Amino acid sequence: MKRVFIIFLFSLLFIASVVTIKNSYKEGRETALVYGTEVTEIPELLHEAALFSRSHLALDYKDMPVDPSKERNLDSYYKNRAFHGAPPSIPHVISDERNMGGKNCLSCHQNGGFVQKFDAYAPVVPHPEKINCRQCHVPQNEKNLFKPTEFPKLSAPNIHNKALISSPPVIPHQLQLHENCLACHAGPSAPMEIRVSHPERVNCRQCHALNNKETLDIGDFTR
Ligand code: HEC
Ligand code: HEC
Ligand code: HEC
Ligand code: HEC
Numbered sequence: 001m002k003r004v005f006i007i008f009l010f011s012l013l014f015i016a017s018v019v020t021i022k023n024s025y026k027e028g029r030e031t032a033l034v035y036g037t038e039v040t041e042i043p044e045l046l047h048e049a050a051l052f053s054r055s056h057l058a059l060d061y062k063d064m065p066v067d068p069s070k071e072r073n074l075d076s077y078y079k080n081r082a083f084h085g086a087p088p089s090i091p092h093v094i095s096d097e098r099n100m101g102g103k104n105c106l107s108c109h110q111n112g113g114f115v116q117k118f119d120a121y122a123p124v125v126p127h128p129e130k131i132n133c134r135q136c137h138v139p140q141n142e143k144n145l146f147k148p149t150e151f152p153k154l155s156a157p158n159i160h161n162k163a164l165i166s167s168p169p170v171i172p173h174q175l176q177l178h179e180n181c182l183a184c185h186a187g188p189s190a191p192m193e194i195r196v197s198h199p200e201r202v203n204c205r206q207c208h209a210l211n212n213k214e215t216l217d218i219g220d221f222t223r
Pocket of ligand 4: 165166167168169181182185193194195196197198199200201202203204205206207208
């Protein structure tokens with residue numbers, strides 16, 4: 001009788017661990033997926049959450065004055081990136097060389113605004129939760145230690161791609177690391193060509209569809 005009980009206990013433990021491992025594997029996969037490929041597997045709200053967490057600022061963005069002489073445009077936006085979608089380099093001095101980022105960077109980049117010292121609007125960070133900023137963003141190096149290369153830059157997708165004259169243009173870029181639409185598209189730090197005239201319509205993807213071909217081409221990221 002004792003033996004039967006022990007066998008029963010072990011099979012119970014075995015089933016429990018199979019269920020736990022299966023669930024944690026599934027969860028791990030969900031966060032690793034690029035949006036747009038397996039819509040059935042990923043809760044769409046995951047991507048919307050970042051945007052809605054800033055939606056209370058939408059009306060402020062709409063009323064914010066912009067000094068036209070300090071505006072950014074897409075040319076300078078692209079120039080600071082090795083290729084389309086690459087992390088931009090840090091174009092200003094960093095006060096503490098050993099600081100990885102976090103609060104130091106967020107003091108200017110969390111909500112943006114005009115910075116007298118650099119005579120520019122601070123771009124709003126689309127991903128404030130990734131606090132090790134300098135893991136991806138490196139300061140600009142002006143010493144000529146490297147030879148010039150022929151490395152071609154991936155060209156950016158076209159904008160103003162719409163079905164009819166007044167219909168909403170498609171979203172030409174992927175959504176990963178772009179979850180927070182208002183960060184790049186609203187307020188005085190947004191490049192002028194893509195500053196949205198309607199930041200208060202916060203449910204952006206209600207009207208703007210993904211350009212599916214380009215996002216599908218990226219494929220799944222699986223560990
Ligand atoms: C005193 C305010 C301030 C602090 C602190 C600050 N920044 Fe900036 N940052 C700015 C301003 C203003 C700009 C825009 C500069 C320009 O356009 O010439 C900028 C630009 C950038 C850009 C370029 C964005 C783009 O789209 O080209 C990156 C990347 C960046 N900062 C990262 C950082 C990181 C990482 C830190 C922390 C180590 C940091 N910044 C700390 C004000 C600040
Ligand atoms: C995992 C890598 C990674 C980390 C960590 C990271 N970034 Fe970024 N960041 C990116 C990439 C990639 C882009 C470019 C997105 C694009 O332009 O398509 C970007 C864009 C930006 C921009 C440009 C927004 C704009 O409108 O021009 C700023 C500012 C910025 N990051 C600041 C920060 C700050 C501040 C931190 C730390 C709190 C940080 N980043 C952490 C990868 C990262
Ligand atoms: C890291 C900055 C960044 C974020 C975040 C971002 N975008 Fe963009 N967006 C751009 C840039 C830059 C372009 C210009 C084309 C390109 O380079 O991909 C663009 C282009 C667009 C366009 C085309 C505009 C036109 O006139 O044709 C739409 C629509 C758009 N984005 C919607 C969105 C939506 C919706 C979100 C949120 C899910 C979002 N974007 C998040 C930077 C961003
Ligand atoms: C109710 C539908 C709707 C919603 C919601 C919406 N848009 Fe739009 N959007 C449009 C239409 C329509 C146009 C084209 C306007 C035109 O051509 O006059 C447009 C144009 C744009 C453009 C091109 C520049 C401009 O302003 O004309 C960008 C960038 C953009 N939208 C981004 C966004 C972002 C970011 C959000 C979320 C904060 C958003 N849109 C929410 C309908 C919408």
